[in-house]
Amino acid sequence: xxxxxxxxxxxxxxxxxxxxxxxxxxxxxxxxxxxxxxxxxxxxxxxxxxxxxxxxxxxxxxxxxxxxxxxxxxxxxxxxxxxxxxxxxxxxxxxxxxxxxxxxxxxxxxxxxxxxxxxxxxxxxxxxxxxxxxxxxxxxxxxxxxxxxxxxxxxxxxxxxxxxxxxxxxxxxxxxxxxxxxxxxxxxxxxxxxxxxxxxxxxxxxxxxxxxxxxxxxxxxxxxxxxxxxxxxxxxxxxxxxxxxxxxxxxxxxxxxxxxxxxxxxxxxxxxxxxxxxxxxxxxxxxxxxxxxxxxxxxxxxxxxxxxxx
Amino acid sequence: xxxxxxxxxxxxxxxxxxxxxxxxxxxxxxxxxxxxxxxxxxxxxxxxxxxxxxxxxxxxxxxxxxxxxxxxxxxxxxxxxxxxxxxxxxxxxxxxxxxxxxxxxxxxxxxxxxxxxxxxxxxxxxxxxxxxxxxxxxxxxxxxxxxxxxxxxxxxxxxxxxxxxxxxxxxxxxxxxxxxxxxxxxxxxxxxxxxxxxxxxxxxxxxxxxxxxxxxxxxxxxxxxxxxxxxxxxxxxxxxxxxxxxxxxxxxxxxxxxxxxxxxxxxxxxxxxxxxxxxxxxxxxxxxxxxxxxxxxxxxxxxxxxxxxxxxxxxxxxxxxxxxxxxxxxxxxxxxxxxxxxxxxxxxxxxxxxxxxxxxxxxxxxxx
Numbered sequence: 008x009x010x011x012x013x014x015x016x017x018x019x020x021x022x023x024x025x026x027x028x029x030x031x032x033x034x035x036x037x038x039x040x041x042x043x044x045x046x047x048x049x050x051x052x053x054x055x056x057x058x059x060x061x062x063x064x065x066x067x068x069x070x071x072x073x074x075x076x077x078x079x080x081x082x083x084x085x086x087x088x089x090x091x092x093x094x095x096x097x098x099x100x101x102x103x104x105x106x107x108x109x110x111x112x113x114x115x116x117x118x119x120x121x122x123x124x125x126x127x128x129x130x131x132x133x134x135x136x137x138x139x140x141x142x143x144x145x146x147x148x149x150x151x152x153x154x155x156x157x158x159x160x161x162x163x164x165x166x167x168x169x170x171x172x173x174x175x176x177x178x179x180x181x182x183x184x185x186x187x188x189x190x191x192x193x194x195x196x197x198x199x200x201x202x203x204x205x206x207x208x209x210x211x212x213x214x215x216x217x218x219x220x221x222x223x224x225x226x227x228x229x230x231x232x233x234x235x236x237x238x239x240x241x242x243x244x245x246x247x248x249x250x251x252x253x254x255x256x257x258x259x260x261x262x263x264x265x266x267x268x269x270x271x272x273x274x275x276x277x278x279x280x281x282x283x284x285x286x287x288x289x290x291x292x293x294x295x296x297x298x299x300x301x302x303x304x305x306x307x308x309x310x311x312x313x314x315x316x317x
Numbered sequence: 318x319x320x321x322x323x324x325x326x327x328x329x330x331x332x333x334x335x336x337x338x339x340x341x342x343x344x345x346x347x348x349x350x351x352x353x354x355x356x357x358x359x360x361x362x363x364x365x366x367x368x369x370x371x372x373x374x375x376x377x378x379x380x381x382x383x384x385x386x387x388x389x390x391x392x393x394x395x396x397x398x399x400x401x402x403x404x405x406x407x408x409x410x411x412x413x414x415x416x417x418x419x420x421x422x423x424x425x426x427x428x429x430x431x432x433x434x435x436x437x438x439x440x441x442x443x444x445x446x447x448x449x450x451x452x453x454x455x456x457x458x459x460x461x462x463x464x465x466x467x468x469x470x471x472x473x474x475x476x477x478x479x480x481x482x483x484x485x486x487x488x489x490x491x492x493x494x495x496x497x498x499x500x501x502x503x504x505x506x507x508x509x510x511x512x513x514x515x516x517x518x519x520x521x522x523x524x525x526x527x528x529x530x531x532x533x534x535x536x537x538x539x540x541x542x543x544x545x546x547x548x549x550x551x552x553x554x555x556x557x558x559x560x561x562x563x564x565x566x567x568x569x570x571x572x573x574x575x576x577x578x579x580x581x582x583x584x585x586x587x588x589x590x591x592x593x594x595x596x597x598x599x600x601x602x603x604x605x606x607x608x609x610x611x612x613x614x615x616x617x618x619x620x621x622x623x624x625x626x627x628x629x630x631x632x633x634x635x636x637x638x639x640x641x642x643x644x645x646x647x648x649x650x651x652x653x654x655x656x657x658x659x660x661x662x663x664x665x666x667x668x669x670x671x672x673x674x675x676x677x678x679x680x681x682x683x684x685x
Contacts, residue, residue, distance in 0.1 A: 070604075075603070078502055078506060100488065104481070107481035109481065118472050119473075132453075132496055136454045175667065179665075179667070183664050286657055297541050
């Protein structure tokens, strides 16, 4: 958040903290500092200009969620907590039985045994719940920096609206997902290549060109055009079709090929194995449709324009 | 009582194209456009929403966001909308099921270089669809706890209760209490169980209105954005305001005395009362926001997200406390929006901030 000298910082007494500010979902890449968000402080401050009398936000503020924050902070501890609780109560029940001189026999004859059995059942439930929580623990997978050159190429004869649409797609993908390279091929041409690209062997230091025709004849492209569905290559090194995407940095980890209608494809390269989540995939599908609509309109307009000229 | 009411104020058609008839669009270029502008029930949407991906692992993905929403986001013009929508397709659940979710690390444990991926291979399930097994400890806690009490009062000789039995019962009851709160804690863990289906509370009616004075491209963008937000997140109602122009879509609860023509005015009045145009922070209410929003809230709202559109480069405007617009999302679930969801919502909101001229043309290497 911006803090500039003339503004006054006020700590709202009723709101200590909260999920009010987006926690920083941006890796601290210099490129992405564009959104200029600092790591969220413990107490987000709401800035009120000292001179604004009317038009202040009068609605409620969210309350701090202590439990959610505590659980998020002590993730490992919380996951194994049920196991410890269940295991120790299991031992406690057995201990109790031996100490009070009752034989540790699991039958339901006496009230004591019944109570013991119920307690054992609860303990086992806790242990199992803890095991399930541990099994769904996120596994850290490290990012592999793509090796290549930055490039930023957009076809020059595109109208402003299409260019801003394309740039918006790039901004969203690079900010929210692990996307590091993006290439859009439409109607037989490559209209955008942005992000990291492989270094071309021909011209030194330049990014490798996208050969749209070659890509369109390849099996990857044909496959997705026929099925009209997104293709997610979660671990690119396992795919022989890797050779059809020479313009991506060679250590690109994951690729999503999103068809744009039946005329084009968006190639989205990421830097983490299985880095695109299911929600990312659905969002990319919708963005692909939108992009297809915008580009189709442009192609139609320009073809009608050409016809009128002729 | 559910009434369907839609008002679509779409402007006159583009020159040379077919007319935009009310309620149906036939833009020849792409069928996609029809889907997000039209309010007709479209079957074809179910195939695309599959978001089908063919990764090399044959896992079955749980479309957790899609499950409940297959019909909920399709706004139909006919009057037979059931308030509680069952999903048209269900992800199959079997004991071997993997889910992928990512959390871009923002806490102290992970450095900025690491992203956490979650691949859960084993999950206990009964196979009954619609049953959320993560609440199993709670039911077991209630059941066994009541059995313990039953055993204490009915099953044992109340006059001669041994201390050993009392100890066991105390231990058992505290374990039962712990099991009951276990699902509540588990909800906050990343990688927690599949999201609940979005249920439509009663008393709301469908609405889709836009201000008249929006440009065509902006209308299309707004229609797409609202469509995507309703489909892809746990949202039942969305309101987007850009420089005073409104776009409202979803299930709302407008008072009965407000006629169709004045719906927009009523919304503007509510917004004015709350002062949303002066917001600068993103607000995320995970539980019911009780006061303040009361009139605007659709019935049964449990969480709320307000995302202001900020023109970041405009320092003066920022200090003055006004924003360029805002996006409000209402959901019938509590804790409806994860970090990832909010990141995407922010990205969609950025479409409208108008920071288009950020990169000067000479910085873009054009070729061809």
